[in-house]
Amino acid sequence: QEQLVESGGGVVQPGRSLRLSCVASGFSFSKYGMHWVRQAPGKGLEWLALIWYNGSNEKYADSVKGRFTISRDNSKNTLYLQMNDLRVDDTAVYYCARDIKGTDVWGQGTTVTVSS
Amino acid sequence: DIVMTQSPDSLAVSLGERATINCKSSRSLLDSSNNKNYLGWYQQRPGHPPKLLIYWASSRQSGVPDRFSGSGSGTDFTLTISSLQAEDVAVYYCQQYSSTITFGQGTRLEIK
Numbered sequence: 001q002e003q004l005v006e007s008g009g010g011v012v013q014p015g016r017s018l019r020l021s022c023v024a025s026g027f028s029f030s031k032y033g034m035h036w037v038r039q040a041p042g043k044g045l046e047w048l049a050l051i052w053y054n055g056s057n058e059k060y061a062d063s064v065k066g067r068f069t070i071s072r073d074n075s076k077n078t079l080y081l082q083m084n085d086l087r088v089d090d091t092a093v094y095y096c097a098r099d100i101k102g103t104d105v106w107g108q109g110t111t112v113t114v115s116s
Numbered sequence: 117d118i119v120m121t122q123s124p125d126s127l128a129v130s131l132g133e134r135a136t137i138n139c140k141s142s143r144s145l146l147d148s149s150n151n152k153n154y155l156g157w158y159q160q161r162p163g164h165p166p167k168l169l170i171y172w173a174s175s176r177q178s179g180v181p182d183r184f185s186g187s188g189s190g191t192d193f194t195l196t197i198s199s200l201q202a203e204d205v206a207v208y209y210c211q212q213y214s215s216t217i218t219f220g221q222g223t224r225l226e227i228k
Contacts, residue, residue: 035217045158045166045209047217059216101171102156102213109165 002026002105004096009110012086022079022096022107030054030074033099036081038092039109046092049081050099086114118143118212122220128228135197137223139210144190145173147214154214157186157195160222161206169208170195202227 008020022034036048049070050059058070069082079096091114097103119142129135145154153173158166168177170186173193183198197204205227210220 037217044222045160045211045219047219050216061216095165101175101177102154102168102211103166103217104168104171104177106165106167 004107006110
């Protein structure tokens, strides 16, 4: 079945970097745009970034522009989120999601905790 | 950026009764070239990722029970659960995908 599996989360100090991965299976990954969305503890959903199906274009939320970079490797069916200069308020569950009908397939999420 | 505002923030409904959640966007989500509203509804149960219920404002995602329905056009939209079941307790979000993506703040649905 169509599946997304995130990894790479963990506990990191403020100012440090982390790279998240999202591996897709059960569908043609290279045909779809992909998103990253996060959810801070007890809060709502916040869209972060979108990458075109072929990696030719990217868009970012103002809250992460210049600090986070979305990328993909279609040969590995993998989406990435490089997060630099992390802040305490970046603490959240990070989800990847497929760009069709809005976002029709979601991963289970990976937790990032930014704390000193 | 398009701002999505849901009402109410929380809702308590008796089992078997109707639940209605509203969503208003700061700009029209209707694309006149294809007559589609770029609006979706999601259900999120505790500890789980969001689940797509409705897309194009009124199209039910495969496998979603028919007690869930969506309506509206332009800037005003509604999610209706016709007969509330215990498993429908969750937070519900509207989402616009006309211009990247933004979500409403969420509506918490509980059993009365």
